[in-house]
Amino acid sequence: MQKCIVTILLILAGHSVNAQVKLLTLNELEQRAAKGKDTTYVVNFWATWCGPCVEELPYFERLNNENAKKPFKVILMSLDFKSKLKTDVIPFVAKHKIKSEVYVVNETDQQKFIDRVDKNWSGALPATLILNTDKKVRAFYEQAFTYSELLKAVETHK
Amino acid sequence: MKKLLLACLNILLATAVNAQIGYQVGDLASDFNLKNVDGKNVSLASYKNAKGYIVVFTCNTCPVSKAYETRVEALSKMYAVKGYPVVAINTNDPVASPGDTYEKMQERAKEKGFSFAYLLDPDHVYTKKYGAQRTPHVFVLQKTAKGNEVAYIGAIDNDQQEANAQRDNYVQNAVNQLLKGEKPALTSTKAIGCTIKWKKEVSK
Numbered sequence: 001m002q003k004c005i006v007t008i009l010l011i012l013a014g015h016s017v018n019a020q021v022k023l024l025t026l027n028e029l030e031q032r033a034a035k036g037k038d039t040t041y042v043v044n045f046w047a048t049w050c051g052p053c054v055e056e057l058p059y060f061e062r063l064n065n066e067n068a069k070k071p072f073k074v075i076l077m078s079l080d081f082k083s084k085l086k087t088d089v090i091p092f093v094a095k096h097k098i099k100s101e102v103y104v105v106n107e108t109d110q111q112k113f114i115d116r117v118d119k120n121w122s123g124a125l126p127a128t129l130i131l132n133t134d135k136k137v138r139a140f141y142e143q144a145f146t147y148s149e150l151l152k153a154v155e156t157h158k
Numbered sequence: 159m160k161k162l163l164l165a166c167l168n169i170l171l172a173t174a175v176n177a178q179i180g181y182q183v184g185d186l187a188s189d190f191n192l193k194n195v196d197g198k199n200v201s202l203a204s205y206k207n208a209k210g211y212i213v214v215f216t217c218n219t220c221p222v223s224k225a226y227e228t229r230v231e232a233l234s235k236m237y238a239v240k241g242y243p244v245v246a247i248n249t250n251d252p253v254a255s256p257g258d259t260y261e262k263m264q265e266r267a268k269e270k271g272f273s274f275a276y277l278l279d280p281d282h283v284y285t286k287k288y289g290a291q292r293t294p295h296v297f298v299l300q301k302t303a304k305g306n307e308v309a310y311i312g313a314i315d316n317d318q319q320e321a322n323a324q325r326d327n328y329v330q331n332a333v334n335q336l337l338k339g340e341k342p343a344l345t346s347t348k349a350i351g352c353t354i355k356w357k358k359e360v361s362k
Contacts, residue, residue, distance in 0.1 A: 108316075
């Protein structure tokens, strides 16, 4: 019996680690925001290989923690190659103990994907999209943030 | 007076913004004379029989650039003989990005057997002038009586991860159309890329 419980626990633990990062299409992201119980979503587009993205990740983590009790959610959308999910993204998330929701973008046509996120996006990383589902706000930023800049941007659209 | 000042300020700001953006399709691109991995300098004019050029702003270190290395080499093999040589320019400062030193560029070119020129751009002069915003970022130029006209700006194709056999080969399509004497149907595209590793300003 004890063995059985240990096995189940191990499976569950293994499952939760794997479940940390999934692939997500843009449609699924929009569904996630539309059906989620939060109203403000801060969606950061980043990659493990993008230096300025990695630098600003702690600000997004801090933002998510400080607003944990509010209808507020940070979603980290990685543009790492899908083939790097297990070798790069999951180890990165574990190493940096990232608590925010992390996904790897699951889109093949970047041209369409970039334009659908925002017409003005050149494709450079990092980039951030702030959504407010109540106020129907959709604000896009192609830049790296400091924590105070990020706070200011979020306050503007809350 | 205040209005005049504001107007002047606006003009100044507009020029500053334009300077930052770089070339648009239809602009005439400047020639350069930059050091290649073989130690010799290369300019656009040094390709005597060229009908145009595939200028690729890239680097050693960006995973997206690396994913495209064999495809850039394929473009070089395919189009150099047709009069559209590939000319690659490393955008990155070797101090800001230690994997992008001249020696590392030489190593990479040798290892991968690049048949195209791979040039240094000290102080990002031409990266800025052309307006490369990320790596890789391609500028297809057409040689005309007026000069080297920018015919296409953007991505190599719409399939970075080589997951789609039906991919749109943007650069190939643009060059094929130019070779037929047509204007490219699609003149600008976007793609995810790495930011350029700019030289750190020395604060005194």
